[in-house]
Amino acid sequence: MPEGPSLVILRDEAARFRRRTVRRVEGNSKLDIQRMQGRRVVSVRSWGKHFLLEFSSFSLRVHMLMFGTYRIDEPKPDKPPRLALHFDNGTLYFYSSSLKYVEGPLDETYDWRADVMSPDWDPALARRKLKRQPDTLACDALLDQEVFAGVGNIIKNEVLFRIRVHPETRVGDLPPRKLGQLIAQAREYSFDFLEWKKQYVLRKHWLVHRKRECPECGSRLELAHLGTRQRRTFWCDHCQVRY
Structure with a gap:
């Protein structure tokens, strides 16, 4: 299971997508991932073992559980992602991870x-x-x-x-x-x-x-x-x- 420092590394690597618009969404998650289509990322944050992509009225929370991984720009061959977010400046992929939406400001959910x-x-x-x-x-x-x-x-x-x-x-x-x-x-x-x-x-x-x-x-x-x-x-x- 990725620990907090690994999430900080992911957060820093994914910072390039801040203020960028999600152009296309793919993935086999049962979550309504198309909700992020056309939305602009307000901030890229992390809390503990949670990776957070903040949009204007909600956020995506990614928890990589025991065996989750991520990739930027280079997808895993022959393995469909749980989520792929395509931006003009690259693509963020998540595998074997739990996805959830957090409604409202993150400061109201996280201490x-x-x-x-x-x-x-x-x-x-x-x-x-x-x-x-x-x-x-x-x-x-x-x-x-x-x-x-x-x-x-x-x-x-x-x-x-x-x-x-x-x-x-x-x-x-x-x-x-x-x-x-x-x-x-x-x-x-x-x-x-x-x-x-x-x-x-x-x-x-x-x-x-x-x-x-x-x-x-x-x-x-x-x-x-x-x-x-x-x-x-x-x-x-x-x-x-x-x-």
């Missing part, structure tokens, strides 16, 4: 303070939300899009190793300093992710995600599907403390 990639990100708000769910496991808290919009499984695993917290630690058991580190690193690692992905070196920087050996102590890493979301989790039982 930009929850997006870890947004300049409006509010760590104090994240702390208040976490304080209201003390029984939530750290591995689930980081994947809560209402708290950390844009954080996905890679970021979750890497952040918990960075701050040396066991994924099954309850949020309410975290010392205040560790809770602050969790919140800060959710954003900091996301921006590191963004820069590494732009340079095509993201995987080289993974410390525990999809790894077998702890880079700190050399112990064999644990792997299990943890939390209510049952997402694949990598951690070191020796270095990461269960509070």
Whole structure:
């Protein structure tokens, strides 16, 4: 599943279509995609794992789910797109993605303070939300899009190793300093992710995600599907403390 930093890259690449008119629409989506025919894109935005094309009275929300992808100008051979938007200056393609319309202003639907990639990100708000769910496991808290919009499984695993917290630690058991580190690193690692992905070196920087050996102590890493979301989790039982 593409995480928040990947959506920022898509947003920046698709910025060329801002103020451009949709000339032709294709795709196998069941959504009324022809609604966008002849409409002018007002802005290109992202929130968490959502890519947003804003028109004058509604927006298109694209969520790429687990296996969604996109292309600009170069369609995938022999695979029909879920959506193709043709502009005078190029074409935007989406595959295996969820499409939905958001009616009215985006500011009425999205709280930009929850997006870890947004300049409006509010760590104090994240702390208040976490304080209201003390029984939530750290591995689930980081994947809560209402708290950390844009954080996905890679970021979750890497952040918990960075701050040396066991994924099954309850949020309410975290010392205040560790809770602050969790919140800060959710954003900091996301921006590191963004820069590494732009340079095509993201995987080289993974410390525990999809790894077998702890880079700190050399112990064999644990792997299990943890939390209510049952997402694949990598951690070191020796270095990461269960509070």
